[in-house]
Every structure is written in C-alpha cells, then in structure tokens.
Amino acid sequence: MLRALLLTLSIVAIAHAELCKxxxxxxxxxxxxxxxxxxxxxxxxxxxxxxxxxxxxxxxxRRYSSKSTTQISxxxxxxxxxxxxxxxxxxxxxxxxxxxPGSEVEAAIRMNRNRINNAFLLxxxxxxxxxxxxxxxxxxxxxxxxWLIVFGVVLCLIVAGIVFLIVSGIQKHKKKNKDSTERENLxxxxxxTLENGxxxxxxxxxxxxxxxxxxxxDERFTSL
Amino acid sequence: MSKDLSAxxxxxxxxxxxxxxxxxxxxxxxxxxxxxxxxxxxxxYLCQIHGGGAFLIPYFIALLFEGIPLLHLELAxxxxxxxxxxxxxNSISPYLGGVGVGSWIVSVLVSLYYNTVLxxxxxxxxxxxxxxxxxxxxxxxxxRTGFNEECYxxxxxxxxxxxxxxxxxxxxxxxGKLQWWLILCLAACWxxxxxxxxxxIETTGKAIYVTAIFPYLVLTIFLIQGLTLPGxxxxxxxxxxxxxxxxxxxxxxxxxxxxxxxxxxxxxGGLIAFASYNPxxxxxxxxxxxxxxxxxxxxxxxxxxxxxxLGFKATTAYWDCLxxxxxxxxxxxxxxxxxxxxxxYTSWISFLNSSxxxxxxxxxxxSCDLQEFLDQSVSGTGLAxxxxxxxxxxxxxxxAWAILFFIMLFSLGLSSMFGNIEGVFTPLLxxxxxxxxxxxxxxxxxxxxxxxxxxxxxxxxxxxxxxxIFDRYAGSVPLLVIAFFEVIGVVYIYKIKRFSxxxxxxxxRKLNLYWQITWRFISPLLLLIVFMAFVTLQxxxxxxxxxxxxKYEGFPMKEEKVYPPWVQAICVLLAALPCVCVPLVAxxxxxxxxxxxxxxxxxxxxxxxxxxxxxxxxxxxx
Numbered sequence: 070m071l072r073a074l075l076l077t078l079s080i081v082a083i084a085h086a087e088l089c090k091x092x093x094x095x096x097x098x099x100x101x102x103x104x105x106x107x108x109x110x111x112x113x114x115x116x117x118x119x120x121x122x123x124x125x126x127x128x129x130x131r132r133y134s135s136k137s138t139t140q141i142s143x144x145x146x147x148x149x150x151x152x153x154x155x156x157x158x159x160x161x162x163x164x165x166x167x168x169x170p171g172s173e174v175e176a177a178i179r180m181n182r183n184r185i186n187n188a189f190l191l192x193x194x195x196x197x198x199x200x201x202x203x204x205x206x207x208x209x210x211x212x213x214x215x216w217l218i219v220f221g222v223v224l225c226l227i228v229a230g231i232v233f234l235i236v237s238g239i240q241k242h243k244k245k246n247k248d249s250t251e252r253e254n255l256x257x258x259x260x261x262t263l264e265n266g267x268x269x270x271x272x273x274x275x276x277x278x279x280x281x282x283x284x285x286x287d288e289r290f291t292s293l
Numbered sequence: 294m295s296k297d298l299s300a301x302x303x304x305x306x307x308x309x310x311x312x313x314x315x316x317x318x319x320x321x322x323x324x325x326x327x328x329x330x331x332x333x334x335x336x337x338y339l340c341q342i343h344g345g346g347a348f349l350i351p352y353f354i355a356l357l358f359e360g361i362p363l364l365h366l367e368l369a370x371x372x373x374x375x376x377x378x379x380x381x382x383n384s385i386s387p388y389l390g391g392v393g394v395g396s397w398i399v400s401v402l403v404s405l406y407y408n409t410v411l412x413x414x415x416x417x418x419x420x421x422x423x424x425x426x427x428x429x430x431x432x433x434x435x436x437r438t439g440f441n442e443e444c445y446x447x448x449x450x451x452x453x454x455x456x457x458x459x460x461x462x463x464x465x466x467x468x469g470k471l472q473w474w475l476i477l478c479l480a481a482c483w484x485x486x487x488x489x490x491x492x493x494i495e496t497t498g499k500a501i502y503v504t505a506i507f508p509y510l511v512l513t514i515f516l517i518q519g520l521t522l523p524g525x526x527x528x529x530x531x532x533x534x535x536x537x538x539x540x541x542x543x544x545x546x547x548x549x550x551x552x553x554x555x556x557x558x559x560x561x562g563g564l565i566a567f568a569s570y571n572p573x574x575x576x577x578x579x580x581x582x583x584x585x586x587x588x589x590x591x592x593x594x595x596x597x598x599x600x601x602x603l604g605f606k607a608t609t610a611y612w613d614c615l616x617x618x619x620x621x622x623x624x625x626x627x628x629x630x631x632x633x634x635x636x637x638y639t640s641w642i643s644f645l646n647s648s649x650x651x652x653x654x655x656x657x658x659x660s661c662d663l664q665e666f667l668d669q670s671v672s673g674t675g676l677a678x679x680x681x682x683x684x685x686x687x688x689x690x691x692x693a694w695a696i697l698f699f700i701m702l703f704s705l706g707l708s709s710m711f712g713n714i715e716g717v718f719t720p721l722l723x724x725x726x727x728x729x730x731x732x733x734x735x736x737x738x739x740x741x742x743x744x745x746x747x748x749x750x751x752x753x754x755x756x757x758x759x760x761x762i763f764d765r766y767a768g769s770v771p772l773l774v775i776a777f778f779e780v781i782g783v784v785y786i787y788k789i790k791r792f793s794x795x796x797x798x799x800x801x802r803k804l805n806l807y808w809q810i811t812w813r814f815i816s817p818l819l820l821l822i823v824f825m826a827f828v829t830l831q832x833x834x835x836x837x838x839x840x841x842x843x844k845y846e847g848f849p850m851k852e853e854k855v856y857p858p859w860v861q862a863i864c865v866l867l868a869a870l871p872c873v874c875v876p877l878v879a880x881x882x883x884x885x886x887x888x889x890x891x892x893x894x895x896x897x898x899x900x901x902x903x904x905x906x907x908x909x910x911x912x913x914x915x
Contacts, residue, residue, distance in 0.1 A: 104630040150627035202438065219419040220477060227484045234491050238734055 088168055089145040089158045095171040096158040097178075098199045103153065106195035114153045118189075119146055122157075125185045126178070130159060130169070133177035138162050175201050310375060311494055312570050318498040320580060322567050323368075325505035325708030327557050327588040330410065330677075333705065336556070337532065337596035337603075338672030339548055344539030345532055349593075351540065351549035356589055359819050360553040362811035363776055365581035366783060367559060371568030372577050373795050377719030378562030381569070382782070389782045391878030393720065395775045395871040396562035400716035402767040402867065403561070405744055406760045407713060408486060409751040410674070411706045412478045414699050416458055417678065419478075421695035428453035429686040447849035450683045455841045458678070462754035463842035466857055469754020476752050480745065485707065487741040490714045491734050493722070494570055497711045504708040511701035512595055515694075519601030522688070528604015531667045532596065543826070550823045555769070557588060560776040563712035566719035576800045578808075599676075606684040607666035614661035621656050674757075677702060714740065758838055762856075766864045770831075771871035773824040778875050780817045789813060836861055 089096060099122075103111045112118070123144040130139040143162055149155040159169040178185065178201055186196055193203045313319040340348045374381040382393030420427050431444035431452060439445065444452035455461045462469040489500040519525055539545050558564065568577065612635060619633045622645065633641045646653050671680050677698075685694045717740060727736050751760055783792055789812060793804040839851035856864065 100624065102630055151629040152623065152627040153629075154624075154627055215423045216416075216419045219422050220481065223415075223419065224481055224484070227481060227488055230488045231484065231491070234488065234496065235734055238492065238732060242732060 088160060088166070089147040089156060091148055091156050093156070093158060093168075095168040095174065096156050097171070097174065097201065098154060098156050100152065100154040100197040100199065101189070101191065102195040102197075103189075103191070106191050114149075119149070119155075121188060122146070125181075125188050126157065126159060126174075129177040129181040129185065130174070133173070133180055179203070310570065312572070313494060314498055316575070318494075318501065319567060319571060320583060321505045322494070322497065322501050322708075322711065323564060323580070323584045324587050324591075325501050326563055326567070326712030327584055327709075328505070328508070328591045328705065329556075329558070329709035330702060330706050331552075331556055332588070332592045333595045333599060333702070334674075334676040335672050336552060336592040337599045338670055338676065339552055340596055341532055341600075341670045343542075343545045343548060344536035346535035347537045347539055348545065348549065351546045352553065352589070355546075355550045355553040355819075356585060358811055358815050359550060359823075360557050360559075360589075361582060361585045362808060362816045363554075363559050363780065364557055364564070364585050365578055365808065366780060366812060367564045368568040368577040368581050368584075369792070369796050369799065370779075370783065371565035372571045372573060372575055373799060375569045375573070377566045377569060377723050378716060379720035380723045381565055385782060385787050387882045388879040389778070389786060389875075390882070391875035392775055392778045392782060393562065394878060395771065395778075395874040396560055396565075397717065397720050398871040398874065399767065399771050399775065400561050400563065400713050401744075402763060402871075404710065404713040404717060405748050406751060406763040406767075407706065407710060408482050408744070409479065409748055409756065409760055411482050411703060411710065412475060412752075413458060413674070413678065414702045414706060415478045415482055416474065417682070418696065418699035418703060421692055421699060424692060426682075426686055426691055426695060427457070428682050429691075443843045446843075448683070450679050450686075451849065453682075454678045459757050460754055461757060461841050463840055463844065463852075464854065465755050465758040465838065465840070465860060467755060471749065472752050472754070472756075475756075476749065479748060479752055483741050483745040483748075486710055486714060487737060489707070490711060490718065490741075491737050493718060493733055493737070494567075494715070497715070501708060501711065504704040504711075507704045508701045509591075509594075511697050512598060514697065515598035515602070515701075516594075518688070518694070519598040519605070522601060522605035524605040524608025525601035526604065527608060527663065527667065528600040528602070529597065531604065532600040544830075547823060547826045547830070550819065551769070551827065553589075554776070554823070555772065556592065557585060558709065558712055560772040560779065561713060561716045562720070563716035566715040567712070569719065573799055574801075577796070578800050578802075578805075599681075602681060602684045604667065606680065606687070607663060607669070609684075609687050610666045611661055611663045614659055614666075618656075618658045618661065621658060622653075625652060625656055758840070761838060762860070762864055763867065767867040767871075770824070770827065770868045773820060773827065774872040774875070777817060777820040777824065780812060780820065784812050784817070836864060 087093075091098070101114065103114065120141070123141045123146065126144045127139045127141050130143075131137055139159065140162060143160045144157060145160060146155050146157045159174050161167050161169050178198055182193065182203060186192055189196055313322075340346075370381055370385075371377075374384050376384060377393075378396045379390065379393035383390040428450045431440040431449045433439070434441050441452070443456060447455075458475075460469065460472050488496075489504075490497050571577075615635050615638055619635070619638060622628070622633060622641070623630065626645070626649075642653075681698065682695070685691050685698065688694050714737075718737060721736060721740070722733070727739075750756070753759075783789070789809065793809070796808075797803055835855055837853055837855045840854050842848065842852045845852040
C-alpha cells in the first residue's frame with residue numbers, strides 16, 4: 070500500500086516535472102522585481118509567497134471559467150531563481166496530466182491582472198508575465214484641454230491691456246483737442262470784444278473821446 | 294555750403310520727437326535688443342563645439358575689433374542725426390539712402406519670422422500648465438495596445454515638437470495645412486507686440502523694464518537649480534575645458550566674428566532708431582561699450598545654467614543606458630535584483646564576458662559612454678524645445694521649471710522684437726506714410742496686422758523649414774553687407790574727420806585713437822573677410838536641409854534633402870533684396886542728378902544735399 074502510494078507520488082512528480090519546465094507548452098514565465106517596486110519595504114520571496122501566487126492564479130482561473138474545479142494544487146511552479154523568476158503551468162483536474170490551454174490562462178490572468186498585482190503590492194512592470202501583454206490605460210484627458218484655458222486667460226489679459234491703452238490714448242487726444250479748442254476760444258473771445266474796431270480794453274482804459282458837439286451843448290443846461 | 298560743416302547743428306530738441314523717460318530706459322532697451330534667444334541657444338553651443346574656454350579668445354577679439362566699434366558707430370549716428378535708419382542715411386548722403394532702405398527691409402523680414410519662434414515658445418508655455426507635461430508621455434495608438442508608432446521610435450519630446458506643435462511635413466515642397474493652434478498663438482504674440490509697441494518708445498520703454506530684467510532673474514534661479522543637479526559639474530567642466538587646438542581652425546574665428554555681429558543686432562536700424570530718441574549731448578561712447586560688454590557677459594552667464602542642465606541630462610541618459618543594460622543582464626542570467634549596480638557594472642561585464650561571451654553578445658548591449666552623451670550638441674530650437682524640455686521632465690517640480698523657462702525665452706525674444714519693430718516703425722513714422730493727424734496707434738496696428746497676415750504662412754506644415762531659410766539667408770548675409778556699407782559710408786563718404794567732430798560735440802571728449810583705427814581700417818577689413826568667408830562656406834555645400842520624415846529608413850534620424858530650385862531662388866532673393874537696395878538707390882539718385890544737371894533752369898541742389906536736415910541750420914557758430 071505504501072509502495073503504491075510512493076509509486077503514484079513519484080509518477081505524479083515526474084508528470085509534474087514533465088508539465089512544468091522552461092518553454093513547456095502552455096507554460097508562462099513570471100518575473101518579479103520586488104526591490105525595484107518597494108525599495109526598503111521589500112519582502113522576501115519564499116514558499117508562502119509562492120503559495121499565495123498559486124492561490125491567485127487558481128482564483129483567476131475560477132473567476133474566468135466560473136467553474137470551481139481549479140485547485141491550488143493544479144498550479145505548478147518550477148525553476149525558481151534568485152532573480153526572482155519562475156515558470157508556472159495550470160493543470161486540468163478533469164483530464165489527467167494535461168495542462169489548461171495557454172490562451173485560457175492568458176485570458177484569465179488578463180482579466181484579473183489588477184487583483185493579482187495588488188495582492189503582491191506590485192504593478193504591471195514589476196510583476197511581469199512574459200508573453201502576456203497588458204492593456205495600457207489611456208491617459209486622463211480633461212474635457213477642455215488645459216492649454217486652451219490658459220490661452221484664454223492670456224488672451225483676455227492682452228486684449229484688456231490693448232483696449233485700456235487705446236481708450237486712454239483717445240481720451241488724451243480728446244483732452245488735447247479740448248485744450249487747444251479752449252485756447253482758441255479764449256483767443257476768439259479776446260478778439261470778439263472789439264467794438265467798432267476799437268478793443269474794449271482800450272475803451273475801458275483810455276478815457277473816452279469827448280464829442281465836442283455835445284460838450285458844447287452841456288453849457289446850455291443848468292447844473293442841478 | 295562747405296562740406297566741412299562740422300560744428301554743432303542747432304537741431305532743436307523741442308522738435309516734438311518722443312524721448313526716453315530716462316537714460317536707464319534707453320540702455321535697457323539697447324541691451325534687451327542685443328540680448329536675445331541667440332545668447333541662450335547659440336553661444337553655449339559654439340563654446341561647446343569650438344573647444345570650450347578657448348572659444349572665448351576669438352570671441353573677445355571679435356568683440357573688441359568688430360562689435361564695439363560698429364555699435365558705437367550706429368549709436369552715434371542715430372543720436373546725432375535724430376532720425377530712423379532711412380532718414381539718417383538720407384541725411385548722410387542721398388546716395389547712401391539705400392543702406393537705410395536695406396536695413397529697413399531686413400528688419401521687416403526678421404520681424405516676420407522671429408515672432409513665429411516666439412509663437413512656438415508661447416505654445417510650449419501654455420502647455421506647461423498640464424500635469425504630466427504633454428511632452429513627457431507618448432500617446433497610445435488606436436487600439437491601445439502600445440504607443441503611437443512615430444512617438445515610440447523617436448522620443449516623446451521629439452514627437453511633441455515635430456507632430457503636436459509643428460505638424461511638420463516631410464518635405465518643404467509639401468505645404469500642409471494651417472495649424473489652427475499655431476494661428477491662435479501667433480495672433481496672441483502679435484497682440485502682445487502691438488500692446489507693447491502701440492505708441493512707440495512711450496510704451497516699449499515701460500515694457501522693457503520687465504522684459505529685459507526678468508530673464509536675468511530666471512537665469513539666476515536656473516543657475517542655482519542647475520548647479521544642484523547631479524551631473525552638472527560634468528557639463529560645466531566639459532564646457533569650459535579649453536582646447537586650444539581648435540584655434541587653428543579658421544572656422545572658429547569665423548563663427549566668433551559672426552556670433553558677435555549677429556548677437557549685437559547690428560545693421561538692423563533698430564539701434565539707430567533707439568539712439569535717435571536720445572538728447573544729443575549724451576555719451577554714446579560709454580553707452581556702446583556698456584551695451585556690448587553686458588551682452589557678452591550675459592552670453593557667458595547664460596551658458597552656465599544651460600550647461601549644468603545639459604550635463605545633468607547627459608548624466609541621466611548615461612545612467613539610463615547603464616540601468617537598461619543591467620536589467621537585461623540580470624534578466625538573462627536570473628541574478629538577484631540589485632546585484633549589479635552602476636558602480637560595479639564594468640567589473641561584472643568583464644567577468645561575464647569572459648565566462649559567457651556568446652550570451653553577452655546575444656544581448657546586444659549598447660555601449661554607454663558619458664562623453665558620447667555630452668558630445669551631443671544642439672543649438673537653436675533643438676536646444677530649447679527638445680533637449681531642454683527633456684531635461685525639465687527629469688527635474689522635480691517640472692511644471693514650474695517649464696513655465697519659468699518658457700517665460701524667460703519669451704521675454705528675451707520679446708525685447709529683441711521691440712528693437713526689430715522700432716527699426717520698422719520709426720522710419721515709416723518719419724516718411725509720414727499716414728497723415729500726421731492720425732494717431733501713432735494706427736500705424737503700429739497696421740504694421741502688426743500686416744505682419745500677422747504674412748506670418749500665417751509660417752504656421753503651415755512646412756513653416757519651420759521656411760523659418761530656417763529666413764534665418765539663414767535674410768538674417769545673415771544682408772546684415773554683413775549693410776554694416777560694411779555703414780562703416781564705409783560714415784568713414785569715407787561722410788568723412789571721419791567730420792564724424793569725429795560730431796561725436797566730440799556729443800560726448801565732450803576727443804575721439805580715441807582706438808575708434809579711429811577700428812573705424813577706418815580694422816572693422817571694414819574684418820567685415821569684408823567675414824563676408825567673403827561666409828559666402829564661400831555657404832557656396833561650398835549645396836543648400837540642403839534636414840527633414841523630419843517618419844517614412845525614412847533611417848528614422849528617427851532626420852533625412853538630408855536638397856532645396857528644390859524654386860526654393861533656392863527664394864533664398865537668393867531674400868539675401869539679395871536688402872543688399873541690392875544700396876546700389877539701386879545710389880543709381881537712382883545718380884540718374885536723377887544727371888537729369889537735373891542737364892536742365893539749365895534748375896538750381897543745382899548741392900547746396901542742400903549731403904547734409905539733409907542739418908543744412909536748414911546754416912547759421913552755425915563758426
């Protein structure tokens with residue numbers, strides 16, 4: 070009984086070794102860069118982390134195919150290096166000693182990439198599934214491009230400045246015209262005060278001409 | 294009327310000519326005109342390719358024998374005659390009127406394309422308010438599986454410049470469409486120029502306080518920031534290490550002479566216009582020396598932050614190269630992370646090369662050489678819009694640095710535009726194109742509007758190729774020719790004795806021997822040599838340009854193309870048009886003179902010729 074068990078185990082182990090090896094069919098290479106991602110907070114990669122990884126892949130397969138047949142034991146890891154990098158393959162529990170097609174695994178990983186990344190506190194760049202490309206998220210674009218807003222502000226300032234200068238120029242021009250017309254008016258008033266060709270000032274300042282005719286008449290009237 | 298009429302003209306200073314508010318405004322305007330984009334993006338480049346500190350030797354020699362004398366000549370001329378370029382040269386001699394017309398045409402041509410460069414600066418400025426900076430990331434392609442191909446193959450910075458800004462066509466013959474975003478920025482730029490030059494020096498005099506001083510502030514900030522960046526010292530050492538062997542190459546001397554000449558903005562007529570608003574009793578000699586020295590010092594001062602930043606960029610690129618190689622090696626050999634660092638990279642490489650040479654060869658590692666990255670020298674728009682923008686992305690707080698940098702470039706360019714526009718505006722004002730009753734605002738508005746409409750052609754897809762043409766042909770050879778005729782005209786036609794007396798009257802001291810020698814012999818000779826050498830060099834290689842063509846096999850390298858014949862004809866026209874004015878106008882006056890002398894009833898105008906306005910004041914203290 071014990072021998073049978075041992076035999077089965079060894080067959081399974083050999084089978085597993087057959088299924089999971091570098092460049093095997095439906096196998097994927099994973100490369101993890103913990104120190105690059107976390108720096109001082111980096112954790113060490115050990116058997117527990119490997120267990121978590123297997124669990125996440127099994128979770129992804131379950132979610133993708135919605136049949137709860139994939140177990141953690143279905144995920145096989147091999148060739149773990151110091152890098153940290155390893156190969157993994159997902160076996161099919163229903164069929165004996167076969168692996169789930171690579172396309173399925175790829176689709177499942179793709180669908181749950183975010184969850185897997187977050188479980189390890191890593192990102193698409195630091196937890197790399199070679200051969201599985203990630204869809205890049207589009208850059209966030211606001212409804213109006215920012216530059217248009219800045220341009221609008223700048224333009225308003227410039228136009229305001231120009232309008233101010235033109236208006237002040239027109240006002241100055243008007244004032245200058247008003248000043249010059251006032252001066253002209255003043256000169257005209259001076260000239261208007263001409264009575265019969267004799268300037269008023271002259272009439273005011275100089276004593277008036279005495280008309281001899283009337284002056285003579287004055288003598289006839291008696292003084293009051 | 295004797296030709297040795299040299300004593301003081303009684304040109305009244307109450308002739309209603311606008312004047313500077315104070316001397317500082319005038320000096321600042323001249324400095325602002327001289328200090329422009331070339332001080333930031335041409336001088337450091339020349340220093341770098343011509344042996345670092347050794348370049349300063351031919352540069353200062355050129356400054357002494359070419360720059361300062363010509364500057365003094367222009368300032369003295371404008372100040373004494375109190376007219377813009379066309380009027381001033383007509384006063385000296387009607388036969389020399391062509392010199393004024395030539396410099397007016399050059400000012401027009403340069404104003405057109407210079408403001409388009411400022412348009413690009415403004416576009417980058419308004420894009421700097423975005424997080425992340427738009428030139429730091431590549432846009433995705435249509436099905437979002439990767440980046441845009443053109444961007445991916447070159448860099449995101451190149452893509453933003455060539456595609457998102459210029460939307461450049463692969464050939465100059467393909468004009469492409471008008472780029473609406475550039476039209477908006479062009480309109481804004483011309484409105485800014487209109488705002489500042491609306492009433493001539495009345496408004497530019499106020500604006501210059503900001504636009505001339507602000508760049509120095511920003512340069513200082515960049516200097517402090519630049520020196521703290523890693524790799525800055527490498528850049529500075531690289532810049533200033535003198536390599537005296539380069540002085541044997543005549544090309545270096547030619548570059549020094551042309552750099553000084555174009556950097557001081559001589560022969561544009563703008564300096565004559567600025568000086569004409571001065572009171573006549575002003576020490577133009579001291580002004581000239583001040584402006585020239587400040588200009589050169591600014592070039593030197595600007596090259597320090599530029600090279601700190603370039604050193605930083607080269608170091609970062611070198612580190613990136615190393616890091617990429619390290620990652621490749623670690624991934625290939627499955628070594629633990631951080632086992633190979635930059636410091637022990639070389640030892641690891643030699644070890645691995647000896648043990649696994651095929652694997653290493655299979656990786657196709659790029660050789661990372663810091664010197665090679667430092668050697669990548671760029672000048673002109675490439676420096677500002679590609680190299681510097683890339684360096685800014687790497688700095689912490691990149692938005693602030695980008696905004697500061699582009700405002701600085703804009704101020705530098707704007708203060709030079711003031712000089713260009715004055716060179717156009719003042720002669721037109723004197724020629725009374727518009728009636729005297731019309732306000733000055735109208736004339737400046739007309740100038741800005743017409744320039745804007747013509748400059749729209751630079752916003753086409755092929756616009757930047759045309760700007761290169763204008764820069765190479767309209768803004769180079771004609772200036773040398775005009776300056777040559779300026780010196781010859783003043784020294785040999787107006788006669789240097791007369792001019793010395795005029796300058797002596799203005800400054801109050803006798804003219805130094807230095808000025809006599811340089812004006813009479815050295816400067817004209819130097820100009821002639823520079824002109825010959827310049828033309829010879831241009832002739833040697835067929836006029837070609839480098840085009841940005843994504844379909845080219847060598848992409849992202851630029852494709853070398855030859856100008857089609859019709860474009861070459863335009864180049865010749867641009868270079869020849871201002872130069873040809875000089876003999877044309879002289880010929881025109883000669884013909885007019887001959888025709889008048891044939892008519893016996895006409896009194897020969899010699900009495901009034903050759904000293905223009907000054908002859909009105911014939912009652913001089915003699």
